[in-house]
Amino acid sequence: xxxxxxxxxxxxxxxxxxxxxxxxxGEIVIITNEPYYTYSRPLISYLLLGKTTEEQMKYRxxxxxxxxxxxxxxxxVTEVSAKTKAVSLSDGSRISFDKLLIAxxxxxxxxxxxxxxxxxxxxxxxxxxxxxxxxxxxDPSKHVMIVGAGLIGLKCAEGxxxxxxxxxxxxxxxxxxxxxxxxxxxxxxQSHLESKGISFMLSCSIKRFExxxxxxxxxxxxxxxxxxxxxxVRPNIDFLKGSVQIDRGIxxxxxxxxxTPDIYAAGDCTQTLDVSSGQNKIMALLPNAYxxxxxxxxxxxGGEKSFDxxxxxxxxxxxxxxxxxxxxxxxxVYTENKNGNYxxxxxxxxxxxxxxxxxxxxxxxxxxxxIREQTPLDxxxxxxxxxxxxxxxxxxxxxxxxxxxxx
Amino acid sequence: xxxxxxNEKWCLGCxxxxxxxxxxxMNEKDMARALKDVKINPKIKIEEHNGISFAVSxxxxxxxxxxKGCITGALIRTDGVVTINRxxxxxxxTCILNCSYGAISPSDEGVVQKCELCIxxxxxxxxxxxxxxxxxxxxxxx
Numbered sequence: 432x433x434x435x436x437x438x439x440x441x442x443x444x445x446x447x448x449x450x451x452x453x454x455x456x457g458e459i460v461i462i463t464n465e466p467y468y469t470y471s472r473p474l475i476s477y478l479l480l481g482k483t484t485e486e487q488m489k490y491r492x493x494x495x496x497x498x499x500x501x502x503x504x505x506x507x508v509t510e511v512s513a514k515t516k517a518v519s520l521s522d523g524s525r526i527s528f529d530k531l532l533i534a535x536x537x538x539x540x541x542x543x544x545x546x547x548x549x550x551x552x553x554x555x556x557x558x559x560x561x562x563x564x565x566x567x568x569x570d571p572s573k574h575v576m577i578v579g580a581g582l583i584g585l586k587c588a589e590g591x592x593x594x595x596x597x598x599x600x601x602x603x604x605x606x607x608x609x610x611x612x613x614x615x616x617x618x619x620x621q622s623h624l625e626s627k628g629i630s631f632m633l634s635c636s637i638k639r640f641e642x643x644x645x646x647x648x649x650x651x652x653x654x655x656x657x658x659x660x661x662x663x664v665r666p667n668i669d670f671l672k673g674s675v676q677i678d679r680g681i682x683x684x685x686x687x688x689x690x691t692p693d694i695y696a697a698g699d700c701t702q703t704l705d706v707s708s709g710q711n712k713i714m715a716l717l718p719n720a721y722x723x724x725x726x727x728x729x730x731x732x733g734g735e736k737s738f739d740x741x742x743x744x745x746x747x748x749x750x751x752x753x754x755x756x757x758x759x760x761x762x763x764v765y766t767e768n769k770n771g772n773y774x775x776x777x778x779x780x781x782x783x784x785x786x787x788x789x790x791x792x793x794x795x796x797x798x799x800x801x802i803r804e805q806t807p808l809d810x811x812x813x814x815x816x817x818x819x820x821x822x823x824x825x826x827x828x829x830x831x832x833x834x835x836x837x838x
Numbered sequence: 839x840x841x842x843x844x845n846e847k848w849c850l851g852c853x854x855x856x857x858x859x860x861x862x863x864m865n866e867k868d869m870a871r872a873l874k875d876v877k878i879n880p881k882i883k884i885e886e887h888n889g890i891s892f893a894v895s896x897x898x899x900x901x902x903x904x905x906k907g908c909i910t911g912a913l914i915r916t917d918g919v920v921t922i923n924r925x926x927x928x929x930x931x932t933c934i935l936n937c938s939y940g941a942i943s944p945s946d947e948g949v950v951q952k953c954e955l956c957i958x959x960x961x962x963x964x965x966x967x968x969x970x971x972x973x974x975x976x977x978x979x980x
Contacts, residue, residue, distance in 0.1 A: 796938050821940060
C-alpha cells in the first residue's frame with residue numbers, strides 16, 4: 432500500500448500517526464512546499480515574541496519521519512489525477528498513490544486594494560518564512576500597520592509590538608476578533624491590548640494605497656513603514672481543479688472521505704459539519720486538523736474511525752489575558768462580567784451551543800464537552816455548571832464512570 | 839496500566855491529596871514546613887458542593903483530546919501516561935479548552951500543569967494516593 436500525503440502540518444502529521452496505528456509497513460510519502468521539518472504554524476507569533484525557538488517549534492520530535500518510515504519530498508503539487516491515481520509536481524515529476532490525503536491548509540487572502548502593488552514592504556503572516564521575512568523588516572523606528580483584527584492579525588501585533596515604534600491594527604468590522612468574540616468581550620480584550628500599546632482603527636475601510644500611505648473611505652491618510660495583511664484565509668485548493676468535490680472547501684464526510692474514492696482530505700482546506708450549529712463550515716483550527724488527519728489515516732489504512740464532533744473552538748492569549756471560546760453563539764445567554772473576567776454561555780433546546788470566556792478560563796473543557804457531546808442540559812445541574820464548570824454538575828452515576836475508570 | 843481512580847463515597851473532603859500533590863513536586867523533606875503559608879496550586883483538585891466532595895486529576899485518557907489538540911506537540915502520551923514537555927509549551931491553553939474533565943490547569947510558571955502520575959517526582963504510587971487517609975483515591979489496574 433502506498434500512501435501519499437500532500438501537506439506537512441498538523442493534518443498531514445495526524446494522518447501519518449493514524450496510518451501507523453493500523454499499518455506499520457505501507458509506504459508513506461509526504462509532499463511539502465516548505466523547506467522545513469514539520470512545525471507548528473500558530474507558533475510563528477511566539478517565535479517573534481521570543482517565547483519559542485525554531486527548534487522548539489517542531490511539531491514532532493527529530494526522529495518522527497524515520498520512526499514512522501516516511502519519505503519527505505519537497506515540491507509543489509500542480510495536479511491530482513483521480514483516474515491515473517497520481518499527483519504531478521511543478522518540476523514535472525509524478526508520484527503515484529493507492530490512497531491520497533489532501534492537507535494543503537489555507538493561504539492568506541489578499542484583497543485587491545488599489546495601489547497595493549506599490550506598497551513596500553508588505554507581508555502576510557501564515558508561515559515560518561512569512562515570520563522570518565517580517566522580522567527582518569522590523570526595527571525600533573518602524574511604524575507597522577496590520578490590516579485585520581482577527582486571530583492572525585492580533586497574534587502578529589503581540590509578537591512584534593516590542594520590536595517596533597508602533598503597531599496600528601485596522602479592520603472593517605466594528606470590533607476586534609469578530610469571528611470569536613461578541614461586543615462586550617471584544618471591548619474588554621481591546622482595552623487590554625490598548626493598555627499594552629496597540630492602536631486600533633475599527634469600522635475602517637481602505638479605499639486605496641498611495642505608496643506607504645493608506646487612504647481610508649473617509650479620506651483620512653494613515654502613513655506606515657511596514658504593512659501586514661491579515662484579512663483572512665482561503666483554503667489552498669485551486670490546484671485540485673475538479674478532482675474532488677468542492678464547495679467553499681473540500682467536502683468531506685464523517686470519515687474524512689472526499690467525493691472521489693481513495694482520496695481523503697483533512698484540516699483547513701476542508702469543509703465539514705459543525706455539530707454546534709448544524710452547518711457545514713471551514714473550521715481552520717489546529718486540533719480539528721490533527722483529529723481529521725488521524726481519522727483519515729486510520730480509514731486509509733483499512734481501519735474504522737469517524738470524526739463527527741467538530742466544532743469551532745479557540746484558545747488564545749494576548750499579553751497574559753486568556754480567551755477560550757467554542758461552539759456557536761445562538762440562543763439564550765448566561766453572563767458573568769466582573770473583575771476583568773467575562774463569561775457568556777449560549778444555550779437553547781436543552782443544549783449548550785457555545786461559550787466565550789475571557790480572563791478566568793479554568794475548566795473550560797467542561798463546557799466544550801457539553802457542546803461536543805450535545806449533553807441534554809436537563810441531565811445535569813445546569814445552574815451549577817453555569818456558575819462553576821466541573822464534574823459536580825453531572826450525576827453520581829456519570830461521575831462514577833468518568834472518575835472510576837470509564838472509557 | 840495502573841491509573842488513579844476516585845471513589846467519592848469515601849472522600850472526606852480533607853484536601854490532603856492537594857497538599858501531598860503540591861509537596862511531591864517540591865523536593866523538600868518536611869511537608870508541614872514546606873507548605874506553611876504557601877498558597878498551593880496542585881494538579882489534583884477537590885470539587886465540593888452540598889456535602890459531596892471528590893478529587894479530580896488527569897484520567898490519562900486512551901484518546902487524549904489534550905494531546906491530539908496540542909498545538910506545539912508539548913503534550914505526549916508515552917506508555918499510557920500523558921506528560922508535558924515544559925520546554926515546548928507556550929501556555930496557549932488549547933488543552934484547557936479540550937480537556938473534558940477540567941484536569942489541566944494554569945501554573946505559576948508560564949506553562950500548563952497536569953497530573954503525570956508522579957513519574958517525574960517520586961517513584962511508585964502517586965503522592966495523592968499515598969496521602970489519602972480514607973482510600974478514596976486509589977492507584978490500580980481496572
